[in-house]
Amino acid sequence: MAEHVVRGGPPRVPATGFDPGGQAQSPEAATPAVEEPVVVDPAVVTYDDDPSTERALLLESQRIARLGSWMLDLDSGEIYLSDGLRSLVGVGRDTAIEELAALVHPDDRERLAEFRARVHAHRSTQPVEVELRDGDGDRVFLVRARTIRDQGERIHGTVQDVTKVRHLERLLSQESRLFREAQRVARLGTWEWNTETGECLWSSMLYELGGVEPGTPISYSDYMKIVHPDDRGWVDQRWQELATTHRPVECEHRVIRPDGKRRVFRIRGEAAGPDGDPVVMIGTAQDVTEQRSTETRMQRSSKRFTDLVAITPVGIGLFDDAGRLVDANDALCSLLGMDLERLRGMTADQLTHPDDREPRRARAFQSGQCVLMAAAGKPVYCELTSTVSVSDDGQRYWLVVFADVTDRRRAAERLRYQATHDELTGLPGRAAVKELLGKLLGGRDFDRIALLFCDVDNFKRVNDSLGHDVGDELITALARRLERGLPPSCTVARMSGDEYVVICSDVAEAGGVEALANTAAGLLRTAVPVRGQLLRVSACIGAAVPSGPETTGADLLRYADAAMFAAKERGTGRVSLASAALIASANSQMMLEGQLREAIANDQLILHYQPVVGSDGTILSAEALVRWPHPERGLLMPGDFLPVAEQGDLLGELDRWVLRAAFAEASDWPQLAGGTLGGGVGIAVNLGGLVPGDPDFVDTVSAAVAATGLSWDRVVLELVETSLIDLPSRSREAMDELVERGVRFAVDDFGTGYSSLARLKELPAQIIKIDRRFVSGVATDASDFAVARALVDMARAMGRRCVAEGVENATQFHVLRGVGVDAYQGWLMSRPLPAERFRELLKQGPVRIPNGA
Structure with missing residues (x-):
């Protein structure tokens, strides 16, 4: 196939009236608002007495219309682009047709190929057209072309930038869609009524609200037929007043749709604007059935509230401004194990369990938690929700809801246990260790306390070589050995990973801190059967005792931790006691921490x-x-x-x-x-x-x-x-x-x-x-x-x-x-x-x- 080459000047073609610049148009015609793009047929261009003037006008028209023309001589393979087209798409004079095709968006190139095939096979005088996007997809071009066969075969065409036109079309479509969606969401339709002819125009939403087949011709009498018979007389009178006085009208009436469904419409109407026909009325119709149904339900809610208070399983009490119970439902009576006559007149203080020592004054009026006292003295844990209300006679009272959370409290205690204990071994965790040390060191027998910090040797190698599951089984097995082998005065805890802490509340019972440390070391120096194999393990242990009454739990942990590291420096399975020098070093580290x-x-x-x-x-x-x-x-x-x-x-x-x-x-x-x-x-x-x-x-x-x-x-x-x-x-x-x-x-x-x-x-x-x-x-x-x-x-x-x-x-x-x-x-x-x-x-x-x- 001959190479298609773009030439800068017009090609050598027979005198058919073709002007490569395209057909001129007036500037007004070249800038439509939302109209079809300008069509220029190069085959019907004519000249006046001055061709150069005509050509200049034609090119200016193309620029204004954002349009250019092109011609492809199929015999010679030459392609001509007008100045307007080159400017429009941003190409030079020596651009090949393949380069023009490369400017098309990749997703549109298949459509371009189809367009080419249609143009070559086309035999009609009507042009073939296609819309294509540029490479970035930001601009849209309308391409028209037709094949002319006279003394050779040529393809004439135009390209017009229709980006703004398509954008406006999309905006109009979007606004129309939003208007329809707004009507649908609000269940609101629009109407127009010609009072002389009786003809009505309804929006599609109003057809839907009225249950009428869309497109059905509607008259005023048709509308009156769907108005409820009991409302028809006064509704007609209102609309006739509108037609006569042109004063805006608003009313609500019932509707019986053709399918038998009953609805309530709220309708507004007024005369058309000053520029409109004086016999034309316009307005809206909104389906307010659900709103009115809600209002009806609200009117019935007062009695239902009374019934609900009586049958609800949650305790509810009414208190006056003095904090005395004036009424209660059966659930509150059952919760406290007392009948209403016994409860009536009791204050919030009298209803509260003695163990709940916070001030009871007006406590019943505050949301939160409290402990009530049942008839047998049993504590009942409750959550309170209260609000101020006014009775029908204007008297203010407090409405208080008592939700029994006793079972939930027990569950919370179980959760707290889980939060303070290690999930894997069930041993106390770091938080529990700090809490227990705080209690023991705050007592009189602080000098009888000892703490061991145990770290399993080379535990990381077990995890890396055998996996975390085996490591977990080993940690659990060692925890059980410590629990079984240490004296009753010892509490075993797991700090993290492979670290255990032993808190002894009576080191004398264990034979002294050194004996206790050696006992723990012996328990951790063992062969543990895990998944059919024996794992030989040991641990380094650091031991510490309080250096004085000012020693805190954090201090004791630091001393034992430092002693453990000193033991590790000497090898595996070692025991080290926190000496005065080691404590001084730990304190030095503490000082460094402060700095x-x-x-x-x-x-x-x-x-x-x-x-x-x-x-x-x-x-x-x-x-x-x-x-x-x-x-x-x-x-x-x-x-x-x-x-x-x-x-x-x-x-x-x-x-x-x-x-x-x-x-x-x-x-x-x-x-x-x-x-x-x-x-x-x-x-x-x-x-x-x-x-x-x-x-x-x-x-x-x-x-x-x-x-x-x-x-x-x-x-x-x-x-x-x-x-x-x-x-x-x-x-x-x-x-x-x-x-x-x-x-x-x-x-x-x-x-x-x-x-x-x-x-x-x-x-x-x-x-x-x-x-x-x-x-x-x-x-x-x-x-x-x-x-x-x-x-x-x-x-x-x-x-x-x-x-x-x-x-x-x-x-x-x-x-x-x-x-x-x-x-x-x-x-x-x-x-x-x-x-x-x-x-x-x-x-x-x-x-x-x-x-x-």
């Missing part, structure tokens, strides 16, 4: 930044790393104070400080093209205490972003792998909400937690950070290389990005780049830098990465 708390509150911490770079050295983001310039101990690294923060429950506050400080610093960084998303260098913050499950997680991040003006798409929040496993729905919802705003989540140290590579699919994160322990051996250890490659392949398949941590030499870098790692972080690129030095690094451009090892 850290003060440093966070007073902005005495600083941040260093380590860049994350692409394979070409471009800085994509930077991880914020916290440092503590201690006034006495110098610059402390995270490893020096993060354990203190964790012990003192300060990790959340520390995370909040880092978020605020890092976002503030990053908002003022010099921005480089090609940052995290091409919009600037990202800032990554590793969260340890602030997690998605916290109720204020989203608000905290949002407040930090809002306070600094940082762009959402520059924020990267890093979470360790274990915090992303088995996320509750609330955590996932919080993460999804931030992701929608542009935040990305990164899994830090992936592959080192409890999950397998298959877990990668479930993690709601966009970035995977390969742990440094795999990176360090990626060039020398086949296993590390295989892990890195598997991580990259899985991440890419699931749309995640991979960042390698701890890249220290060029060999590691090149191996990782070979397997497809997206970004790199480590000393090869840069050590963590103070804020000012990192800003200088940003200004220098891409980081140079050495080629050699």
Whole structure:
């Protein structure tokens, strides 16, 4: 097939009256409101005495009408586009027909092919037309064409931009639809009545309300036939008054529809406007059957209320302003075990059980909870709901509903037990431990108390190798051994994971704290049969006793915890007692915790930044790393104070400080093209205490972003792998909400937690950070290389990005780049830098990465 080439000037064609510019129109005709698009037939164009003037007028008309013409010579393959068409679609003079087809929206190209086939096969003088959208779908063009066969075969056509026309048509259609929907929702129709001819016009909704077949001719007499016979006389009189006086009329009457259904119509009518026909009345008709039915029901509700009070199973009492019971239903009498005559005149104080010691004055009038006293003195736990009402004689009274919640209270106590006890073992949990220690240390015999902190050795290896189910069975078995083997004065509790606490209220009964600790160690040094195999375990135990009457439960836990860590330093299965030196060290840690708390509150911490770079050295983001310039101990690294923060429950506050400080610093960084998303260098913050499950997680991040003006798409929040496993729905919802705003989540140290590579699919994160322990051996250890490659392949398949941590030499870098790692972080690129030095690094451009090892 000959190549179709667009030529700039008119083609060589026989003199058929065709003007390539198209047929001229007046400007008024070229700008219709909501009319059919302008049609220009190039075959009927004529010229006046001055062709150049005619052509100029024609082109101006095309511009005004947003229209252009074209012609395709099928013999030569040449195609001509008018100036107006080239301007309309934005193409040049040398555009091929294939390029024109490429401007069409992909979804419309099949219709374009069908249009071409129809044009080639068309034999009529009437044009073939099709509507097509541009590539973005924002504009609509009407294309018309026909084939002319005279001394050759040519296709003449026009293209007109009808976007505004179609938009107006859609608006009109939408307004019409909204008007119909409004009538449907309000069950309201419109009407028009010619008082001379009696003819009526009803809207479609009014036909539906009246139960009349749509389109049926309606007259005034037809309307009167559906009016209820008992209402017909006065209704006719009202409408005749309207016809005579032209004063607006409003009335309600009953209707009997042709299908026999009875309805109530509320009708408004008035004369047409000043520009309308004086004999024409217009108005609305609304079906108000349900409203009137509701009013009728309301009128009957008073008696029903009285009946309801009498038969309801919930106790209801009426009290006067003095707080005396004046009436009660049978349910309240049954609840309290007394008849109405005995109850009448009793006050709220008299009805309340003595154990409920709060003031009873006017208590019955307040919503809340109380304990009532039944006839036999039995307590009855109730929830109260009260309101002030007025009787028919104007007397004010209190209506109080008493709901018996005794059974619910018992259920709540069971729930409280579950909340304070470990679900797996049934042992008391952390909250119960704190409560019990508070009671024991507050008594006179505080010096007889001892506490053991037990940690199972190498328990993580059991979970990793045999699975969590086996680990759970082992934890439960050890809990039962401790319960059975320790003296009665001991309470065994589970703090978390593989940690047990033993609280002894009489250490003398156990033979002293050392003997008690050795007994517990012996119970935990055993072989436990689990699923057909014996698991040999041991535990390190730290023991502590109060150092004085001022010792708190938190102090005792710290001392025993510190002693346990001292035992672990000596090996497995060891026992250590909290000595004076150890207690002093623990107190020193406590002091450090207080200093850290003060440093966070007073902005005495600083941040260093380590860049994350692409394979070409471009800085994509930077991880914020916290440092503590201690006034006495110098610059402390995270490893020096993060354990203190964790012990003192300060990790959340520390995370909040880092978020605020890092976002503030990053908002003022010099921005480089090609940052995290091409919009600037990202800032990554590793969260340890602030997690998605916290109720204020989203608000905290949002407040930090809002306070600094940082762009959402520059924020990267890093979470360790274990915090992303088995996320509750609330955590996932919080993460999804931030992701929608542009935040990305990164899994830090992936592959080192409890999950397998298959877990990668479930993690709601966009970035995977390969742990440094795999990176360090990626060039020398086949296993590390295989892990890195598997991580990259899985991440890419699931749309995640991979960042390698701890890249220290060029060999590691090149191996990782070979397997497809997206970004790199480590000393090869840069050590963590103070804020000012990192800003200088940003200004220098891409980081140079050495080629050699």
